[in-house]
Amino acid sequence: MKIFITVLIALLGLYPFSTSLAQSTEKSKPNIIIIFTDDQGYGDLSSFGSPNIRTPxxxxxxxxxxxxxxxxxxxxxxxxxxxxxxxxxYPVRSGMASDVTRVLFPDSKGGLPDREITIAEQVKKAGYQTAMIGKWHLGHREQYLPTNHGFDTYYGIPYSNDMDATADKPSYWEYADEHIPIEYYNVPLMRNIEIIERPADQNTITRRYTQESISFIEENHDQPFFLFLAHSLPHIPLFVSEEFTGHSDAGLYGDVIEEIDHGVGQIIKKLKELEIEEQTLVIFTSDNGPWLVFRTHGGSAGQLRAGKGMTWEGGMRVPAIFWWPGTIKPEIVTDIGSSLDIFPTISHLVGGDLPDDRIIDGFNLTPVLMGEDDSPRNEMLFYRGATLYAARKDNFKAHFIIEGAYGQFEEKQVLETPLLFDLSEDPGEKYDVTDQHPEMLEEIREMVEKHKENLVEVKDQLAERE
Structure with missing residues (x-):
């Protein structure tokens, strides 16, 4: 009997430890937060060179x-x-890049095909709670919404905030320096698959996205979670809350960026309050370069050439920050990286295998984040729609086709002799060095041909409209 009681006590004593060990093992998987802005340029953070926008x-x-x-x-x-x-x-592989129309619209019939595997679906297999908050723009019909692509919940505007424009909306140039009524853009605010507000009050949308994000974090902080916060701004038309009106030294655009920055600060503060900051990877980046045609409402690409819609550096090189206290080695990384790399990086961190039935174009950046190795990416392909316009290998970038966008820059030119730039010395792409480095141009051509051999034609998801 004494032996039985002794064993029983020992087992009971181990129970809390076993439970704690199981919880500890589960929490060893990092929480993941991706904060994705819309049309924010490379030069629109003070840490990336902005002289008049404060992003502390x-x-x-x-x-x-x-x-x-x-x-x-x-x-x-x-x-x-x-x-x-x-x-x-690369979006050309999923049919989400088109030479017919560049993005999805409210009358588009297509969206991200269900055969595609998203980050949310990857982490769901690892036991994560998932939420998508903000701009989706991968199909507004129910079968394409976030809740059918691995996200447990969705709160946001399903496409760009300048869509559903009303007939009485004045031209942009008539209100370029003023606040405008939200009724000029009849965009819907959705929760899961239901419209809960129309038109969405875009004056408060940045603040509400942040509040929703914090609520999700509070509700799920005791288990692994994945939050994709995709701000609708600073895509035009610009809107900002009363609290941040006139907050910056850079006009309305600066106000918008500073409100987004404030929201980031609120999220970081909440992570620290919950004591989970060392268990959480936060990634911040932008979907593309600044929409330059809108002047002071369009942001800046800094010293980079051109902006949104173009395959020059200003159109596709974006600010990027990875933050994970106690794990990430703090440094400035000048190696090549891409938003394509986020999928395999997160898959690795949560212990998930990459799909073996498709080509994944991203690379696992974990060795760089941990300070163990250089980036495995030494190349990047630059598509405009479903057509490859340029390609980079190491420090050299070749342009095979050049074309402006939205009425700015050059007319389309298919170049008989490609332009070649050494981005290590010339990130502004000003000085063609084709004659000095013909061998690099040949290497890039071979890289492009190898890539094209692996392309499979799929249905264009953007072309079909009502």
């Missing part, structure tokens, strides 16, 4: 984590860029 919270993240200076979006416009981030695949 993002700057602190960049100091405490890693600031990537050669980081690329998957495309230079909204829909394909988001498809690339969530799947780790």
């Amino acid at each position: 919270h993002l700057d602190k993240m960049a100091t405490e984590g890693q600031k990537w200076t050669n980081f690329y979006s998957a495309a230079s416009v909204c829909t394909p860029s988001r498809a690339g981030l969530l799947t780790g695949r």
